[in-house]
Amino acid sequence: MVDATPSLKVQVRQLRVFYGENEAIKGVDIPVYANRITALIGPSGCGKTTLLRCFNRMHDFQKNVRYEGDIVLYPSEKNLLSRDVDPMEVRLLTGMVFQKPNPFPKSIFENVAFGLRLRGMSNRQELSERVEKALIGSALWDDVKDRLGRPATELSGGQQQRLCIARALATEPEVLLLDEPTSAMDPISTSRIEDVIFELKDRMTIVIVTHNMQQAARISDYTAFMYRGQLIEFRATEEIFQRPSEELTKSYLGGSFG
Amino acid sequence: MKDVDKLIRQQKFQDRFFAVLGFLCTLVGLVVLSILIIDLLRDGWKSLDYQFLTSFPSRKAESAGILVAWIGSILVAIVTALTAVPLGIAAAIYLEEYARKNWLTSFVEINITNLAGVPSIIYGLMSLGLFVYFLGLGRNVFVGGLTLGFLILPIIIVATREAIRSVPNGIREAAYALGATKWQVIWHHLLPCSVNGIATGTIIALSRALGESAPLIVVGAVVFNTVLPPSPLQANFPFVNFDWLDSSFSVMPIQVFNWVSRPQEAFHRNAAAASIVLIFITLTLNGMAMFIRYRFRKKVQW
Numbered sequence: 407m408v409d410a411t412p413s414l415k416v417q418v419r420q421l422r423v424f425y426g427e428n429e430a431i432k433g434v435d436i437p438v439y440a441n442r443i444t445a446l447i448g449p450s451g452c453g454k455t456t457l458l459r460c461f462n463r464m465h466d467f468q469k470n471v472r473y474e475g476d477i478v479l480y481p482s483e484k485n486l487l488s489r490d491v492d493p494m495e496v497r498l499l500t501g502m503v504f505q506k507p508n509p510f511p512k513s514i515f516e517n518v519a520f521g522l523r524l525r526g527m528s529n530r531q532e533l534s535e536r537v538e539k540a541l542i543g544s545a546l547w548d549d550v551k552d553r554l555g556r557p558a559t560e561l562s563g564g565q566q567q568r569l570c571i572a573r574a575l576a577t578e579p580e581v582l583l584l585d586e587p588t589s590a591m592d593p594i595s596t597s598r599i600e601d602v603i604f605e606l607k608d609r610m611t612i613v614i615v616t617h618n619m620q621q622a623a624r625i626s627d628y629t630a631f632m633y634r635g636q637l638i639e640f641r642a643t644e645e646i647f648q649r650p651s652e653e654l655t656k657s658y659l660g661g662s663f664g
Numbered sequence: 665m666k667d668v669d670k671l672i673r674q675q676k677f678q679d680r681f682f683a684v685l686g687f688l689c690t691l692v693g694l695v696v697l698s699i700l701i702i703d704l705l706r707d708g709w710k711s712l713d714y715q716f717l718t719s720f721p722s723r724k725a726e727s728a729g730i731l732v733a734w735i736g737s738i739l740v741a742i743v744t745a746l747t748a749v750p751l752g753i754a755a756a757i758y759l760e761e762y763a764r765k766n767w768l769t770s771f772v773e774i775n776i777t778n779l780a781g782v783p784s785i786i787y788g789l790m791s792l793g794l795f796v797y798f799l800g801l802g803r804n805v806f807v808g809g810l811t812l813g814f815l816i817l818p819i820i821i822v823a824t825r826e827a828i829r830s831v832p833n834g835i836r837e838a839a840y841a842l843g844a845t846k847w848q849v850i851w852h853h854l855l856p857c858s859v860n861g862i863a864t865g866t867i868i869a870l871s872r873a874l875g876e877s878a879p880l881i882v883v884g885a886v887v888f889n890t891v892l893p894p895s896p897l898q899a900n901f902p903f904v905n906f907d908w909l910d911s912s913f914s915v916m917p918i919q920v921f922n923w924v925s926r927p928q929e930a931f932h933r934n935a936a937a938a939s940i941v942l943i944f945i946t947l948t949l950n951g952m953a954m955f956i957r958y959r960f961r962k963k964v965q966w
């Protein structure tokens with residue numbers, strides 16, 4: 407499943423994140439490979455969501471949050487955490503799907519089109535094409551093609567989450583960040599969303615935070631296991647699940663804590 | 665088992681006792697209000713006719729009317745709305761979304777909330793000092809409107825902040841994650857989502873302003889006015905004029921106050937009739953607020 411030489415898309419280097427005095431991430435290095443799915447797993451409070459939200463600088467809104475280290479995007483070698491890089495620019499390059507579906511209280515069409523409008527697209531024809539493409543990409547098109555003008559809030563939870571994925575896809579981000587996208591979903595919605603994510607890796611690089619180890623095993627190419635703000639083990643998913651090299655990883659995957 | 669029965673009986677008694685007590689307390693408010701309205705209707709109903717709405721004040725109660733008062737009230741309300749609403753909403757947006765959260769903004773916040781409780785006459789005195797004497801703007805519709813505008817500004821700010829704050833954080837995060845600027849988030853998401861709360865707060869504030877008389881008496885609303893302000897609309901280009909801003913004015917509550925303080929019974933009936941009109945205007949505004957709330961609640965859900 408994994409090619410011999412995947413190219414590097416993002417390199418997290420010596421990342422430290424502080425919430426006030428509390429160090430939430432204590433010097434983490436993780437490579438993220440292009441067109442691969444990288445899963446971040448670990449028990450609650452291990453820092454996996456904090457790490458994910460560094461990729462698009464979502465912490466910038468909170469005061470008392472401080473970063474150190476680099477997150478370098480390739481091939482441009484732009485350091486996403488640099489003071490010189492505007493957080494808006496980082497967010498224009500990335501897409502994010504959140505734990506809880508958060509569609510805008512607008513029409514289905516406008517939800518998907520919003521990111522495109524922000525990027526200055528206003529041609530109706532072009533917008534429609536991109537919206538359709540994104541909705542096909544998130545396997546929602548057949549459900550909603552006849553009611554694009556209806557409020558997004560009418561959709562079911564699973565559909566709303568696929569709408570949020572479509573919204574993030576529409577802008578064709580280089581990196582798609584998924585923060586426990588199925589944690590509020592039933593098994594059927596979960597498996598549909600997993601299928602969608604799996605299909606997407608041909609088009610973009612994906613980082614997914616999940617507390618569901620089976621999910622990481624099912625869809626990811628690489629898995630990073632984090633514990634108390636530190637990276638314990640980063641390896642190809644098959645290897646980490648079959649032959650974890652660290653004792654801590656073994657016991658977490660074995661279910662002795664979590 | 666006997667003890668359990670006794671316990672249940674005791675507690676049920678308590679339960680019923682407070683239900684009855686609460687009902688009586690509710691009744692007090694309702695009954696007083698109903699008596700007030702019925703009394704007003706009985707006194708004023710006969711005076712309330714077309715002539716009453718279209719006549720100038722007069723020394724003869726039968727030919728006196730509220731034309732100047734209700735037109736004055738509407739013009740003042742227009743100035744109030746046009747000044748307080750944009751100012752209030754902008755200030756609320758700034759405080760809620762832009763301002764850094766530090767001791768200074770908390771201090772400002774607390775004081776804005778306090779301002780909502782300052783007696784209205786104080787606003788009248790401030791306007792008298794600031795607009796009439798210091799800035800020399802005169803005792804006109806414009807200054808009257810500004811005075812009431814400042815009076816309801818804190819109410820609008822507080823209502824708008826509450827409305828903006830109630831927009832779920834997920835909406836903000838989703839928009840920011842797509843690359844939106846603060847203003848884009850505010851304009852495309854926060855304002856549309858909170859328009860319901862903002863409109864409700866604004867209309868209720870306006871209806872409060874309409875009922876105010878004390879601050880306007882202080883800044884010099886005319887009690888016996890037989891001249892209408894010039895019309896804001898005119899037949900020839902540019903179709904609007906702003907002379908009305910500089911005209912003297914009277915408002916409904918002042919007219920009521922004036923009539924009540926006269927000895928003749930006939931004027932008291934006029935006061936009752938004018939009060940009915942005032943209550944009608946206020947209830948209409950509140951009805952509009954309810955309608956807006958209902959419309960947008962259906963439209964905006966999360």
